[in-house]
Amino acid sequence: MTDATTSEAPSILDDFVDIWTSPTTVFTRRSDGKWGAAMLVLIVLSAILFFGTRGAMEPIFDAEMTRSMAASANQMTPEQLESAKRFGSIIMAGGVVVGTPIILLLLGFGVWIATKIVGGTISFAQGLTIGCFAAFPRLVEAITNAVQALMMDESALNGRHAVSLGVGRFFDPDATSAALMALLIRVDLYTLWITVLIAIGIKVMGKRPTDQALMAGGIVWLLGAIPTVVPALLRGG
DSSP states (O other), rough: OOOTTTTOOOOHHHHHHHHHHHHHHHHHHHHHHHHEEEHHHHHHHHHHHHHHHHHHHHHHHHHHHHHHHHHTTTTTTTHHHHHHHHHHHHHHHHHHHHHHHHHHHHHHHHHHHHHHHHTOOOOOOHHHHHHHHHHHHHHHHHHHHHHHHSOOGGGOOSSSGGGBBBBGGSSSSTSSSSHHHHHTSSBBBBHHHHHHHHHHHHHHHHHHOOOHHHHHHHHHHHHHHHHHHHHHHHOOO
């Protein structure tokens, strides 16, 4: 007969609660590298939050799109420019569903590489598990960004920096190089929160001392800057 006093195994729901209050517990519990449920929840909730807050965030999306097309804007008619913006908006919406798992896979790969660099050993599945659970603060970021956007004057919503809880908020993207701005925007509460969670996951699953785990988290932070900083440098920003 099963011992009635034996506690039930923690459910995946426990993980989604504990990642905010006891991340070490989550990473210890999920050392088996089961990342599927975490990724699915992130994709679904990210899509819900994107479409649910799209109205509030529209001025920011529009400003970022206009800035990214500034180089070719002079060669386009107003109709072509507006058409390009609409197409970009569709791509962005599709990117939430298609892009989120790709970003998480790349994040998991980055965690796996960084752990190896500091001398730890984890499987790719474990790296992906760390990445998926560490990305949960992005959900809170989406909510706080939308709340800020609703409370601010629309004229002030001229880029992601406008609602950033970090140093990027204090820089004008039109007067700052695009590469530097891309780097500064990553020095914010949520990106650093994610970086710390990654370090905790590497400490637990990769069995690394705290200093090496933090170093690995820093490596992942740098790797995460590549997709935005390098293109900006190549454009001469």
